[in-house]
Amino acid sequence: MIGHVASAEEARGRVVLRLGCGTSAVDAAFEAAVRIAKAFDSEIEGLFVEDRQLVELTAYPFAKEISLTGRGSRALSSQDLEQEFRAAFLAMRRRLEAIAKRSETRMWARSVRDDPISALARVCAEAGPWNVIVMGEAFGPRDGRVLGEILASVRDATGLCTVGPRSRRTSGPVVVAVEDPDRMVGMMRTAERLAGHGARRDNIIALLVSDNPEHLHWLEGQARLLLSQGTSVEIQIAHASYGEPASIAEAIRRTRAGFVIAQYGGLAVPAEDLRPLATALESPLFLVR
């Protein structure tokens, strides 16, 4: 993960901004990509994935494309699809160029035809191990499994950043959702890098998450021990009563975070159901394995 890059004092890495055929990419995702790139002195590669399965689907005589409004449909032809891919890629590139100019960040874009996850794995492998993937589209309540697949399949990515449907804010504290003290140091270093580019350098909140009061107490002790030196960090505690993810999501919302760093598959970001987080998350989410 990028935390490793920071600790090894290897400042450079790459942010892969993945854009596909789904709903439009959201501004918060672009801003998150820029923020990560600036924090780690990285460049951004815009990756437009032409879903190979769609191309193959045009061979089916019954394949139909239903419009976004549901008001129309048409036979799916390879020629139409090629044009749509081309137009979508050009639009994405223009948007990237504008953002690159405004944020003074190095960016380029390319289009690949592959399965969405394979494409990510292939592109990340080309540039070495220190990639961060930023998903251009907001995740849905049932996308937990897809995020897990990416983290599992793309081994050359150190982290995955995504945004929720309500993610609008990129200013505010960097919130680190800590469930495992072993991962805390690396996550905190990532937070420091991200906060360093934010409004206030020491604006980091360690949100200790557990569904067990005793574990939470122990976790707090560990956290205070680990954080006794270095950057001042505010410690907050979120107790997931009866293992309810909604209470953790609400605790995250109330921090009014500008960036959230969390471990995939835990209480904060459960693989099964992202509905509470999708409702509550108002900032980008940086996921680590």
Added chain:
Amino acid sequence: MIFGLGRKGKKDGKAASGDKTSEDVSESRSEDISSQPPGSALAVTDLRRTVDADALKFATTDDLEPVHGLIGQERALKALRFGAGMRSHDYNIFVLGPDASGKSAAVRSALTALASEAPRPDDWVYVNNFEHANAPTALRLAPGQAQRLEKAMVALIDELRATLPAAFDSEDYQARARAIDAEYGGQPEEQLQALGERAEQRGIAFLRTPMGFTFAPMLEGKVVKPEAFAAMPPSMQDTVRENIEALQKELTELLQSFPRADKERRQSLSALNEEVAANAVKTALADVLAAFGEVEGARDFLKAVEGDLIVNAQLFIGEPTSEQSDFVAQPIDSSRDPRFRRYMVNAIIAQEDKASGAPVIEATNPTHGNLIGRSEYLAQMGALVTDFLLIKPGALHRANGGYLLIDARKLLLSPFAWEALKRALSTRSIRIEHPAENLGVVTTQTLDPQPIPLDVKVVLFGDRELYYLLSQGDPEFQQLFKVQADFDDTIARTEDNAEAYARLVAAIVGEYKLKPLDKGAVARIIEEGSRMAGDRDKLSIEVSRIGDIVREADYWAAQAERSVTTREDVRRAIDEHVQRADRLRDRDQETFERGIILVDTDGETVGQINGLSVLQLGEFSFGRPSRITARVRFGPGRMVDIEREVKLGGPLHSKGVMILWGYLAGMFAQDRPLALSASLVFEQSYGGVEGDSASSTELYALLSALADVPIRQGIAVTGSVNQLGEVQAIGGVNEKIEGFFDICKLRGLTGTQGVIIPAANVQHLMLREDVVDAIRENKFSVFAVSTIAQGIEILTGRPAGERGPDGAFPADSVFAEVEAGLRVFAERARAAGAGANEAGKGGTMT
């Protein structure tokens, strides 16, 4: 009777004053004038009415109680009090009077006294009209309440900036919002994902395309390749097709239901938002409503605010973008935050708590906007925009309930201002409108604020010419300004007014923190007051000029290292003031001294005389002599006024010349034709000649020419004449005498020089001290005459002559010579025939 250059009168005058100098001559009364016989040289006491400083009952002005305001203007002040007391809207006041008379300060002082006992006027605010934003609402509040309402609204917004975000951030609200989402099946994305899962369960992949969605056969999480699908059993293929068609139909219905469901969801969410917002807003507004709810209009406004706040609660929970993050730590002051402008209050008239009485406002720059108020504009994205907070009050707003003082000339010179003022007074309301709206040239956003009721007393200041011009030219003027307070230019020089004058000087000393003036200095200022009035029995109330003299005298006293300003300092201030302004007079006198302008001051000449005129240069005026000549000959009865012929003579001058013809005809041509051709001219006159003050002078020249009797050139003449030969009063008598005196002095005073003035002008004499001194020393003379006969005797040294029982003038009299000359012309005319016929018609004048 001969009225020669005898010194009796002057000697008498000198005897009356003993050996005193002009500076300590006892105050003389105008009645003394009658003691002098007509046509005689005037006594010294007639030449200048002095003040006996020793008779003044104070040592310095420090002993006097200053008088502020006007003195001796009871009529005007009475009118002012009447106008101020009449509360009717059309009894406004026009104060007439000369400039620099101090009337403005006096009126302000009088009105301030009246206003201090009047009740405080109400406060006025403009607030947003939530139904029609371009028509802001005016609210009347008790005095001192405007600022309270203004602060209360800022506090309200400040409170809501804290409570509304908290309310929407609460777990309760979030839970209810989630419940609404759940009620409508979650967000569209979630429903699409659910559909995808259902498709997956049937072995169908749900895929997104750049422009929409599609379904495909799926096996083990991968789309089945076409060749593999073709290899499947037909029944299986059919099942897949059916599943896909069913899913397509389901998807179509789902997508089409999104807008409706979203609308219902949003409506439910809006209802929830309004409920949450209403709770916070009503709580916050309760205090403001309790304080201002009883004020007419304020309750409606506050209720409108409540409704708008509830509907627009999102204004308070909107998040700044990341680019604004640097500013987030310090929130913008609510009163300046553009999001909350509509809830603010524009207190256009806000009385301070300690204020008392009605306002007395002076509109120093009465433009349209400054008078009735205006809407200012802000440039936003290249467009000019405005709102109720940009309404600026005018002088009428500030003076509402009190008095508004305006200089009429400035008002009339400001485009649209006069009409706007009349409109406000007529309608008894202040309606703010852009003047360009009336011209139809406004293309930007404009406001139409609710008019404010007007109860003001307007006091206009102007001169009489302006007053009568408005009276004649503007019918509304008389309707709206029914009271005229007419301030005199001068006041009578009575003992009481002289004392008040001294107190006025004391007030000037106090105002400018000057050194005190001793009684001699005050006496000299009173004398100068008469001099400024041009009348020995009047005092000028040109307060600013008096102030100038006092201040300049203070300067000269300081130069002389005196702690008290003396008569000498006042005299020097006056002299220095004249000297600063008399460069042109010096140049003019030089032309006489060098013989460029031909004026004789000694000797005798037939048909030639010195007339006197006054030149006005700004506030400085001086007299100068002009040679007037007359030539006569036999002719058809025609008098040529050369000034008129060349269009240099004004109508009054021409009238004066025509009168001469009437005098000659009545005096000398009762029984014979006036067979005379005469010409009259102001020699070396290159500008216009106006006025009839030289008509007697011209007549003397004419008589001299007709009689062939020389006129003394050391005597200058001023005065108009009527057809009966009576000499009438003229203006500028002091300057005229002094003008001729100065020329004579330049050439050397001979003791035979002097000036003839109308007897009616003796009362106006306030001659310079050096002129008076010269006359006392018999070096110069001033003669007062009532008739032409008296004047011609002084000028020729010969009797004028009166007709005897035989109807003839005595031999050797001037008039006998005149008659003889005219008789000769008549006989020649008779001999010439035709010429006589013409002359018999009475003569003409061109």
